[in-house]
Amino acid sequence: MHDDVPRKSQRATRKGRERRDKILEVAAEVFREHGFEATSMSQIAALAGGSKGTLYNYFPSKEDLLLATLVKGAQEFAEQVLIELDGEGDLRTELRRFLPPMLRKLYSKETAQLLRVVVSVGGNSDIGRRFFNMLDDQIWDNVTRFLARQSERGVLRKLDPKLMCDHLHCLCDGEVIILLMGAMDPWDEARVQSETDHIIDMFMRVYLIDNA
Template sequence: MTEPVPLLSRREARRRDRRKAILEVASRSFLENGYAATTMSGIAATLGGSKGTLWRYFPSKEALFAACLDDATTAYREGLAEILDPRGDLAQTLRRLGLKLLEKVTAPDSVALYRLVISEAGRFPEMGAIFYEHVPRNTRLLITRFLERAMESGLLRRGDPDTAARTYMMLMLSGCHQLLLLGQITRATPHQIEADVTFGLDCFLRAYAPDAPG
């Protein structure tokens, strides 16, 4: 019998809602104003509270930035985990994964975030490190574990699964995503995304095709 989910107390509900409001304001500020121009004082002023209250939720701007990334990517990573079913057809699974990946990274907010990191990571390496750990690295780890199982099952040529995951991701991101980041196109069409995934997957499966017997 399924255990009933306990209801949040009023205090817990208020704290959850307050945290959500902080993340919404902070995320908007990071994307619109940049990392350097976003301050804890400015966020507190926008929220209409004291900086001390904000610090009770997040002890630093770095912690707040990390929380914004987690909030924006948790549901996405959960969706990827559902796609990466080792019992499914390998090529179809990798195709669905590629479509999901490109749809996410070519969304306007994702493009704005990538541009923010690229423009400011040189001056704020801690921001670049936080982004790397919470976004591309977390995605790559999910793919790495999936590809490792595929190699163990003989569906892919044996090799370093982390290198294979990086290869897969770079093939997927080498087309319309790169053009978006460089301002060569204003949006990625479903046709472009489909074409990038088809091309990238073909290259990947040829590179990691199982070795012939003997």
Template sequence: MAKLDPATATRPPAAVAPQPKKVAQILPAAADLFLEHGFDVVTMDMVAARSGVSKATLYVYFKSKEELFSAIVEDEARRLIDGVSAEIDDLGEIDVVLRKMAKKFLVLLTDDRTVALYRAVVGSVPRFPDVGRIVHEAGPLRMTATIAAFLATANDDGRLHVSDPTLAARQFLSLARCDFDVEALLSRPRHSDVELDQAVEAAVEVFLAAYGRA
């Protein structure tokens, strides 16, 4: 498992530069194709036709189908992280902020599109190990760094007592996901919003019992 650099573990991820217009046009179209047909069936010709760009233009930005697929899963991972980051309020009540982050994380993690792409990633990793590395760095590691930065701030201003923000971030994410992501991957019936809220409340309660200030 890749490890976070101690020197940067509690820094928020750097801002991502806006995508070129053509890339923003290609990625969602290609993602839909991979979700509909699977990695093996999709061709670059299909992607060019669906996205409305020439094949030459497509190859300007992506040299291979593997590179395009990696960009898609990285883009989806960024969507998940940005959704959680939007709930961070460095001045808000700690339980409220944690609750909002946990709920957003759980909802996005069990979203049909997220689940489908995760399945596609897992299926492609034996043949394309770099895809797994890219997803891990773009998703779990970046998400952990985002949460760790917030927890470090909360520790510094006295709202939490967190000696290891990175470890605490991993624990928080594990509590938040419960086992709902695994159930989604196995096509179990979707949980109700009430059940998600109950899981979030329990996760925040346990986390604050461990790290909350007396």
């Protein structure tokens, strides 16, 4: 009989996680479609198939729910684009592994919708900063270490690897604002491949040592 207690506890924990994940899935869709201000906790609770009281048990406020949604979105973004770059590998080859999945995700409809929500609340909270810090910690710190090793090997110029990473980051983000304004369609695969080649050529033209 005592064995039933931990099993019941495990089932309850699993159900709690599944319930929380369902709420976040629904909230992400509603926030993306309607924005932060136009979204209500009642609306999310109804679509998630539960009561508003249950929703508040998981998330004390709409701001907390948004933050959790953005954190989950940042984690999913990182999981889809994070590649362990080989500092001993060929620079162009490694960048060609990293950039296409980054650009596919960055210039997707879903990411544009999510970033619009981040921008809409950025002036009133630190949610935007926390969202982008998470992406930096999980993705771009990895790129900085890779570029540092390439510099140590004499492939790239002996410059601050963080500065080089920031430049590469800017080359990737260069047209995001156009996408956010709705003045450009999400990138198709041909555009992703074309921009990958362009970014690599621009980056290497500036930082590659001539005889490398």
